[in-house]
Amino acid sequence: MKTALWLYLFLFIAFFDLHAQYPILTPFAISLGAAPTFIGWMLGIYSLTHLPGNLMAGPRVDKHGSRRYIMFSLTAAGLILIIQAYIHTPWELLFLRAISGFVLAFLSPACMTMLAQLSDHPVTQGKYMSGHGVVHTLASVLSPAAGAFIVASFGFSGTFRSLGIILVITGLMAYFTLPKTAPALQAQRSDGHAAPAPLTGAQPLLPFNWRYLLVPFVLACGQGILFYVIPLRNNGTASMMSTGLLFSIISLGALCTLSLLFLNKYSPMIRLICGIILMSLCFYALATLPESMIGIVLFILGTAKGITFPALASLFIRLGGERLGKTFALQSIATSIGSFVGPVLAGQLPVHFSPFFIAFLILMTGLLFIPIQRLFPAPPLSTSGPYHS
Numbered sequence: 216m217k218t219a220l221w222l223y224l225f226l227f228i229a230f231f232d233l234h235a236q237y238p239i240l241t242p243f244a245i246s247l248g249a250a251p252t253f254i255g256w257m258l259g260i261y262s263l264t265h266l267p268g269n270l271m272a273g274p275r276v277d278k279h280g281s282r283r284y285i286m287f288s289l290t291a292a293g294l295i296l297i298i299q300a301y302i303h304t305p306w307e308l309l310f311l312r313a314i315s316g317f318v319l320a321f322l323s324p325a326c327m328t329m330l331a332q333l334s335d336h337p338v339t340q341g342k343y344m345s346g347h348g349v350v351h352t353l354a355s356v357l358s359p360a361a362g363a364f365i366v367a368s369f370g371f372s373g374t375f376r377s378l379g380i381i382l383v384i385t386g387l388m389a390y391f392t393l394p395k396t397a398p399a400l401q402a403q404r405s406d407g408h409a410a411p412a413p414l415t416g417a418q419p420l421l422p423f424n425w426r427y428l429l430v431p432f433v434l435a436c437g438q439g440i441l442f443y444v445i446p447l448r449n450n451g452t453a454s455m456m457s458t459g460l461l462f463s464i465i466s467l468g469a470l471c472t473l474s475l476l477f478l479n480k481y482s483p484m485i486r487l488i489c490g491i492i493l494m495s496l497c498f499y500a501l502a503t504l505p506e507s508m509i510g511i512v513l514f515i516l517g518t519a520k521g522i523t524f525p526a527l528a529s530l531f532i533r534l535g536g537e538r539l540g541k542t543f544a545l546q547s548i549a550t551s552i553g554s555f556v557g558p559v560l561a562g563q564l565p566v567h568f569s570p571f572f573i574a575f576l577i578l579m580t581g582l583l584f585i586p587i588q589r590l591f592p593a594p595p596l597s598t599s600g601p602y603h604s
Contacts, residue, residue: 218329218333218392218393218394219330219333219343219346221388221389221392221393222326222329222330222393223346223347223350225285225289225326225385225388225389226326226347226350226351226354227350227353227354228381228382228385229288229289229292229319229322229382229385230350230351230354230355230358231354231357231358231361232292232296232358232378232381232382233319233358234354234355234358234362235358235361235362235365235374235378236362236378239362239366239371239374240257240312242366242371243308243371244257244305244308246371247302247303247304247305247308248304248305249305249308253305253309256309257305257308257309257312260309260312260313260316261312261313261315261316262316262551262554262555263313263316263555264313264314264315264316264317264320265316265317265319265320265547265551266320266548266551266552267317267320268316268317268318268319268320268321269320269324269544269545269547269548269551270544270548271320271321272284272320272321272324272325272544272547273324273541273542273543273544273545274541275321276321276324276325276328276541276543276544277328277541280395281325281326281328281329281332281393282325282329282389282390282393282394282395284321284322284324284325285321285322285325285326285329285386285389285393286386286387286389286390286393287318287321287386288318288319288320288321288322288325288386289322289382289383289385289386289389290382290383290386290387291318291386292315292318292319292322292379292382293378293379293380293381293382293383293384293385293386294379294383295311295314295315295318295379296315296375296376296378296379296382297375297376297379297380297383298311298379299311299375299379300371300372300373300374300375300376300379301372320547323543323547324543324544324547326347327344327347327528327543328543329393330343330344330346330347331343331344331528331532337483337529337532337533338479338480340529340532342476342479344479344525344528344529344532345473345476345478345479345525347525347528348469348473348521348524348525348528349470349473349474352466352469352470352473352521353470355466356463356466356467362374365377365378424534424586426584426585426586427530427531427534427585427586428545428546428548428549429549429581429584429585430487430491430527430549430581430585431527431546431549431550431553432549432550432552432553432556432581433491433553433577433578433580433581434491434494434523434524434527434550434553434578434581435549435550435551435552435553435554435557436553436554436556436557436560436574436577437494437495437498437557437574437577437578438553438554438557439553439554439555439556439557439558439561440557440558440560440561440570440571440573440574440577441498441516441571441574442557442558443557443558443561443562443570444561444570444571445461445462461509461510461513464510464513464514464517465513465514465516465517465520466517467514467517468513468514468515468516468517468518468519468520468521469517469518469520469521470517470521471517471518471521472517472518472519472520472521472522473521473525475521478522478525479525479529483526483527483529483530483533484526484530484585486522486523486525486526486529487523487526487527487530487585488582488585489522490519490520490522490523490524490526491519491523491578491581491582492582493515493516493518493519493522494516494519494520494523494578495574495575495578495579495582496575497512497513497515497516497519498516498571498572498574498575498578499571499572499575500512501513501516501569501571502569502571502572502575527546531543531546557574560573561573
């Protein structure tokens with residue numbers, strides 16, 4: 216449990232630093248003389264360089280463990296932020312954002328793998344994943360306002376320096392607090408169980424059915440559409456305050472269900488399917504109900520997210536087996552692609568067509584591809600009976 220608390224602290228600081236930049240980056244790029252098109256590339260380059268980082272992170276985390284990659288990701292991201300405080304051109308910002316996306320791609324697979332390896336009990340693993348969701352949600356609620364406040368007090372350079380120093384210190388703390396081997400693996404080895412076999416080229420490319428990767432993809436598509444549409448309400452005339460309030464309502468709904476730890480006793484597949492159905496119905500409601508109902512629907516959508524994402528993490532833990540690093544890296548890749556496709560798709564739709572309805576169709580289509588036969592395993596063949604000899 217001590218290791219889990221340290222991991223939650225590091226994740227909170229990392230997510231806080233990252234989300235605190237969201238209201239800062241665009242004004243900072245404008246102050247450097249960046250054009251709107253360039254700003255779009257500057258924001259998108261982070262997801263693009265995330266993909267090769269995820270591809271490299273999976274096998275390396277499985278082979279070397281999570282500790283060194285958590286330290287590397289936090290420290291390198293902090294140094295990049297410190298350098299970012301001293302740049303003077305938009306191209307320098309674009310280059311640093313590209314590097315930042317690559318180095319931070321190692322953080323999530325490494326942390327998720329270590330959290331999963333803290334216990335070999337499915338319910339306990341589910342609770343750890345729920346805690347990860349709570350930490351992420353809290354950071355996403357608190358950090359944007361905090362980032363805007365820090366900029367108002369210390370300016371862009373002071374903000375990037377302070378956030379970078381915090382990340383570097385956090386990376387150094389990880390060196391002294393995180394174990395080299397996960398406690399659950401240590402217990403297995405001390406009990407005489409064999410250590411996991413080294414990874415070889417003879418193993419299959421995917422440790423599970425590829426259709427499971429469609430789930431994080433469609434979920435990220437739906438979220439990307441949501442994050443694209445909400446700020447553009449009322450033909451783009453909605454105030455920043457009302458938009459921020461709506462995003463906070465989603466996070467509060469997620470916190471409500473993330474706090475219900477007893478949900479982890481139920482099958483991850485059942486929770487995942489119920490959560491996706493509820494999310495898709497919320498998108499359908501957003502497409503059909505009047506504007507006055509948006510707050511209630513978004514709160515329910517947040518509760519659905521609080522059910523869905525811990526269940527998805529628990530399901531990938533069971534699917535990944537001893538290759539958790541690669542499993543979570545593939546999940547991150549599918550999420551990154553979905554986060555890129557969702558807003559792009561929403562931006563191409565005609566004005567009279569609701570993007571929320573497209574999100575509803577995407578989620579329901581993804582639901583059809585989930586191999587639900589795991590919910591209904593085949594009964595064992597009988598070894599006795601009138602035809603058994």
